[in-house]
Each structure stands twice: as C-alpha cells, then as structure tokens.
Amino acid sequence: MVRPVSLALLSLGLTSAALAAPKDPVKFAVTLEQMRGHYDASLLNYRNGDLAMAAKHAKHPANELYAAVRGDLTPALQKRFTADYALINQTLAAKKPYAEYQKVMNTFSADVDAALATLGATRNDPKFAAQVIAQILENAEHEYEEGVQGGKVTNLAEYQDAIYYVARARMWFDRNARGFPQHQREKTTQAFKDATAVIARKGDVKALEQAVDQAKEELAEISGVQQAAASSNATYFANIDRLLGAAKSHYAGGMGDDAEEALIDAYLDNFEYLEGPLAKKDKALETKLEKTLREDLRTLLKSKPSAQKFSAAVDAALVDLKKARALLGE
The missing domain is CATH 1.20.1420 (A middle domain of Talin 1)
Known part of the structure; x- marks a missing residue:
C-alpha cells in the first residue's frame, strides 16, 4: 500500500515558471x-x-x-x-x-x-x-x-x-x-x-x-515549510465523503479521469490512515472497504458503466463507511 500526500507548494525561492507543471x-x-x-x-x-x-x-x-x-x-x-x-x-x-x-x-x-x-x-x-x-x-x-x-x-x-x-x-x-x-x-x-x-x-x-x-x-x-499536523479520523472520513461525492459528479459530467483521481485521493490520502484503527475493530469491514476504494470502484469506472450504476456503487461504499465511522466513534 502506498500513500502519496499533498504538501504545500514552496513559498520561497521557486519561480512561477518552475511551478507551471506539474500542479503539485x-x-x-x-x-x-x-x-x-x-x-x-x-x-x-x-x-x-x-x-x-x-x-x-x-x-x-x-x-x-x-x-x-x-x-x-x-x-x-x-x-x-x-x-x-x-x-x-x-x-x-x-x-x-x-x-x-x-x-x-x-x-x-x-x-x-x-x-x-x-x-x-x-x-x-x-x-x-x-x-x-x-x-x-x-x-x-x-x-x-x-x-x-x-x-x-x-x-x-x-x-x-x-x-x-x-x-x-x-x-x-x-x-x-x-x-x-x-x-x-x-x-x-x-x-x-x-x-x-x-x-x-x-x-x-x-x-x-x-x-x-x-x-x-x-x-x-x-x-521553511512545516508539514501539517496529522488529521483526525473524523477529518479523513469527511474527506472521503467529499471525494466520493466529487467522483460521482465528475463521472456524471463526463469527466472520467477526474472521477478516478478523486477515488485515488479518497483511498491513498485518507482511507489508508484509517485502515489500522478500523482493522482493530472490524477486520472484515476494513478489508472490504480497502478493496472497494482501492480496486472495485476504479475497475467499475474503467468499464464505463452508466452514471446511475456508478453512483449506486459509490453509495454502497458510503454505507459501509458510515458503519466504519460509527465503529471508530466518529
């Protein structure tokens, strides 16, 4: 498992030309x-x-x-x-x-x-x-x-x-x-x-x-850039909810690549931090959510389903995430 996390861009010493691409x-x-x-x-x-x-x-x-x-x-x-x-x-x-x-x-x-x-x-x-x-x-x-x-x-x-x-x-x-x-x-x-x-x-x-x-x-x-303090479990859950919602909106709007990027951020930048605590409470649920967020939703996305089918799959994941949130007391 892997977890790439965004950091603040350099505030000093770098020209705007150097930062033109990539975004981060x-x-x-x-x-x-x-x-x-x-x-x-x-x-x-x-x-x-x-x-x-x-x-x-x-x-x-x-x-x-x-x-x-x-x-x-x-x-x-x-x-x-x-x-x-x-x-x-x-x-x-x-x-x-x-x-x-x-x-x-x-x-x-x-x-x-x-x-x-x-x-x-x-x-x-x-x-x-x-x-x-x-x-x-x-x-x-x-x-x-x-x-x-x-x-x-x-x-x-x-x-x-x-x-x-x-x-x-x-x-x-x-x-x-x-x-x-x-x-x-x-x-x-x-x-x-x-x-x-x-x-x-x-x-x-x-x-x-x-x-x-x-x-x-x-x-x-x-x-000269301090890393942000670790987020709370509640913040990770909120981020995942927001990103999954964005994935649905992007896909419905014909922006499949943006939808996939939102799914990746939901898993790598957020759910990975929840895996350890959740596994201690319910290993089966943790394993299911990991597979859903890491693989299943993206595999479905690549098959180009209807917007309704993709939205339903995301909503099912959100139901499981609600259970996970309750288990972790968030």
Missing part, C-alpha cells in the same frame, strides 16, 4: 519515487525467487499510482510509462532471467528521471528536495506501522515498502546534502541512521516515529 511538484516527485520503491522491492523478490511477492509490488505503480501523475506527464511520457508497465508485467509473467527484469526496470527508472526533469530548476532546489524527502519518510513510517507489530513482520509487502521508501528518501538526501546547512545535514544524517536501524531490527514503531520526526524537523528548517 512535491506530490509528483514523491509519487514517482514511490513507484521506484515498489519496483526496487519487486526486483529484490524476483532475484530471491519469490515471484508472487515480486508481482504484488509490481502491480502498485500501474494500478494505483500512475493515475495520480498521469495528468502531469507529457503525452510522450504517458506513452512511455504505459509501455514500461506492460513490458514489466510481461517480463514478470514470462519468468525471464533476473537480468532481463532488471533491464526493463532500469528503462522505467530512466523514464522517471525524464518525468522529474520536467520540473526544471525546481528539482534541484534544496527547499524542494527537503519537502520531498520529508514526505517519503512519512510514507515509510506509515508502511512500517502496517507491516510490523511486536517485533515481528506481520505484512511483508508493507515492511519492504518501508525499507525501500527510506532508501529512496536517502538517495534524495545524498544527492542534495551539499545544499543543506551543516547542522541540519548532520542531524538528518543521524536520523536516517536511526530510522534504518529501527527497521532492520524490526523495532517499535514509536522509535521509528521519533527518528522520522527528527528528520522532518530538520528538513522543515531547510524548506
């Missing part, structure tokens, strides 16, 4: 790095002979994350990304040698670099990089919380996501560290070491949270 440069970069993180994990599992886990990681970039960046890619890059996804899946399904799987992954990574290059000077701005790093680390913390309980891995995919998200954040840090003030650079370096050690020993999530918070504090000093 930080979210754009973070989502692309999440894709690479998933494929890094897929490669590891492929090399180790666990093709089922390799396939599980490989499905997220195309099935969940691509729609979040599609509108910000040039038509040429859209074609390259979709071709990459198809070739990756074909290579995986054919059980080609590891070297071939790695080769197609490298091609995709090069296309990600081409997409990031559309950010222009923004990509090399230390303030921007600090925001990207902070958000990737926050996503890693969330994946770790879902993947490790009591010193044991309870969800291998989520645990591996945490490992590779931190690795991706570290790559951004290493590439931009020279542009950071020495104090913040040193403190963030130590925070990365602490976070990596916690994950390696499958330590308590509170220890990882402490390391990530330390890194985020230093990165905020660099960027």
Whole structure:
C-alpha cells in the first residue's frame, strides 16, 4: 500500500515558471519515487525467487499510482510509462532471467528521471528536495506501522515498502546534502541512521516515529515549510465523503479521469490512515472497504458503466463507511 500526500507548494525561492507543471511538484516527485520503491522491492523478490511477492509490488505503480501523475506527464511520457508497465508485467509473467527484469526496470527508472526533469530548476532546489524527502519518510513510517507489530513482520509487502521508501528518501538526501546547512545535514544524517536501524531490527514503531520526526524537523528548517499536523479520523472520513461525492459528479459530467483521481485521493490520502484503527475493530469491514476504494470502484469506472450504476456503487461504499465511522466513534 502506498500513500502519496499533498504538501504545500514552496513559498520561497521557486519561480512561477518552475511551478507551471506539474500542479503539485512535491506530490509528483514523491509519487514517482514511490513507484521506484515498489519496483526496487519487486526486483529484490524476483532475484530471491519469490515471484508472487515480486508481482504484488509490481502491480502498485500501474494500478494505483500512475493515475495520480498521469495528468502531469507529457503525452510522450504517458506513452512511455504505459509501455514500461506492460513490458514489466510481461517480463514478470514470462519468468525471464533476473537480468532481463532488471533491464526493463532500469528503462522505467530512466523514464522517471525524464518525468522529474520536467520540473526544471525546481528539482534541484534544496527547499524542494527537503519537502520531498520529508514526505517519503512519512510514507515509510506509515508502511512500517502496517507491516510490523511486536517485533515481528506481520505484512511483508508493507515492511519492504518501508525499507525501500527510506532508501529512496536517502538517495534524495545524498544527492542534495551539499545544499543543506551543516547542522541540519548532520542531524538528518543521524536520523536516517536511526530510522534504518529501527527497521532492520524490526523495532517499535514509536522509535521509528521519533527518528522520522527528527528528520522532518530538520528538513522543515531547510524548506521553511512545516508539514501539517496529522488529521483526525473524523477529518479523513469527511474527506472521503467529499471525494466520493466529487467522483460521482465528475463521472456524471463526463469527466472520467477526474472521477478516478478523486477515488485515488479518497483511498491513498485518507482511507489508508484509517485502515489500522478500523482493522482493530472490524477486520472484515476494513478489508472490504480497502478493496472497494482501492480496486472495485476504479475497475467499475474503467468499464464505463452508466452514471446511475456508478453512483449506486459509490453509495454502497458510503454505507459501509458510515458503519466504519460509527465503529471508530466518529
């Protein structure tokens, strides 16, 4: 599971030209790095002979994350990304040698670099990089919380996501560290070491949270942009209700892509935060809602149903969300 979250755009040091596209440069970069993180994990599992886990990681970039960046890619890059996804899946399904799987992954990574290059000077701005790093680390913390309980891995995919998200954040840090003030650079370096050690020993999530918070504090000093405080469960539910309503309106108005984007935001930016608390109350309901919001509604959308049929499916999801809200006391 994955969770790309929007941050405030840079308020200082970036020109309007640099921000012309994509709409939200930080979210754009973070989502692309999440894709690479998933494929890094897929490669590891492929090399180790666990093709089922390799396939599980490989499905997220195309099935969940691509729609979040599609509108910000040039038509040429859209074609390259979709071709990459198809070739990756074909290579995986054919059980080609590891070297071939790695080769197609490298091609995709090069296309990600081409997409990031559309950010222009923004990509090399230390303030921007600090925001990207902070958000990737926050996503890693969330994946770790879902993947490790009591010193044991309870969800291998989520645990591996945490490992590779931190690795991706570290790559951004290493590439931009020279542009950071020495104090913040040193403190963030130590925070990365602490976070990596916690994950390696499958330590308590509170220890990882402490390391990530330390890194985020230093990165905020660099960027000048503080991350928003965590939203309440009530806020997440309200956001989901609003986004699902928007999805219905968009689809009825013939804007299928906008409807899909609303569905993605409802799941990735909101419901993922509710999964842990809800699973403790009613695992079956949590699993049902996760599948509905992550897969079923989007699959239905792509089949181009009538507006009435799509609206009815969304309304059914809202009924289940009402039950979940009651269980969590919201």
